[in-house]
Amino acid sequence: GENVEQHPSTLSVQEGDSAVIKCTYSDSASNYFPWYKQELGKRPQLIIDIRSNVGEKKDQRIAVTLNKTAKHFSLHITETQPEDSAVYFCAADNDYKLSFGAGTTVTVRA
Amino acid sequence: GAVVSQHPSRVICKSGTSVKIECRSLDFQATTMFWYRQFPKQSLMLMATSNEGSKATYEQGVEKDKFLINHASLTLSTLTVTSAHPEDSSFYICSASKRGASTDTQYFGPGTRLTVL
Numbered sequence: 001g002e003n004v005e006q007h008p009s010t011l012s013v014q015e016g017d018s019a020v021i022k023c024t025y026s027d028s029a030s031n032y033f034p035w036y037k038q039e040l041g042k043r044p045q046l047i048i049d050i051r052s053n054v055g056e057k058k059d060q061r062i063a064v065t066l067n068k069t070a071k072h073f074s075l076h077i078t079e080t081q082p083e084d085s086a087v088y089f090c091a092a093d094n095d096y097k098l099s100f101g102a103g104t105t106v107t108v109r110a
Numbered sequence: 111g112a113v114v115s116q117h118p119s120r121v122i123c124k125s126g127t128s129v130k131i132e133c134r135s136l137d138f139q140a141t142t143m144f145w146y147r148q149f150p151k152q153s154l155m156l157m158a159t160s161n162e163g164s165k166a167t168y169e170q171g172v173e174k175d176k177f178l179i180n181h182a183s184l185t186l187s188t189l190t191v192t193s194a195h196p197e198d199s200s201f202y203i204c205s206a207s208k209r210g211a212s213t214d215t216q217y218f219g220p221g222t223r224l225t226v227l
Contacts, residue, residue: 032214043114043203043218044154089153093214096142096207100153 002027002094006101014109019077021104023090026071032093033066033073037086038103044089048075080108111137114206116219123194124227131189131222133204139184140206144216145177148201160187194226 003026013019025033031052036044050057050064050073057064061080066073077084085108090101113136123129133143142161146154158179160166166179176198178190187206191198201223205216 034215036218041201041221041223043220046215046217049215096214097156097159098144098154098214098216099156102153 002099004092004099004101010105012107021075023101024072025092027094030092030094035075036089039086082108084108112217114217114219120223122225128192133187135185135206138208142207143187144205146203196226199226
């Protein structure tokens with residue numbers, strides 16, 4: 001099955017700086033890569049996703065890049081704000097099932 | 111929109127009892143619904159996948175007789191934890207994929223916090 005690794009496990013950044021989270025996956029057949037943001041005790045919220053036929057996607061302060069050859073994808077958050085503090089999960093979809101990374105706890109320091 | 115609800119949000123039960131959790135897609139028909147379990151400060155672990163009108167597909171290591179899943183309609187799936195024990199205490203989250211749209215995008219419910227005494 002699919003194995004998704006996510007780094008770092010924790011990330012502390014100064015407000016206004018950028019945050020980068022990286023994930024690798026094992027199954028080359030995976031073709032959909034969503035990122036979710038989860039606040040404590042709440043549901044995961046889809047913040048951006050990318051499909052295997054695209055190398056990069058951007059939505060305001062959030063961008064995702066995908067390198068299919070190397071089997072890794074990354075989340076970039078620019079101009080971080082305190083409300084960006086949360087746990088972020090990457091995932092890879094293979095056969096319509098999501099395999100999640102272990103999560104990254106992002107803390108934005110004011 | 112793509113709103114998924116879960117009920118109840120929290121439940122406390124005694125050991126040995128059964129608990130039913132409902133997952134509903136409120137503004138769309140769901141091709142597939144998924145059930146996850148999440149322990150504190152850990153990731154989401156897929157328990158099972160269910161399609162309307164058919165039996166659920168359980169992930170390896172998940173006891174299908176203990177975690178009963180029913181997907182009676184395109185907007186409702188239920189998870190019943192039978193004979194619950196303290197080790198079943200966890201955060202249970204469902205998700206749903208939209209019918210007719212890209213079927214790999216999942217929308218999550220708010221989760222159910224189960225505590226077994």
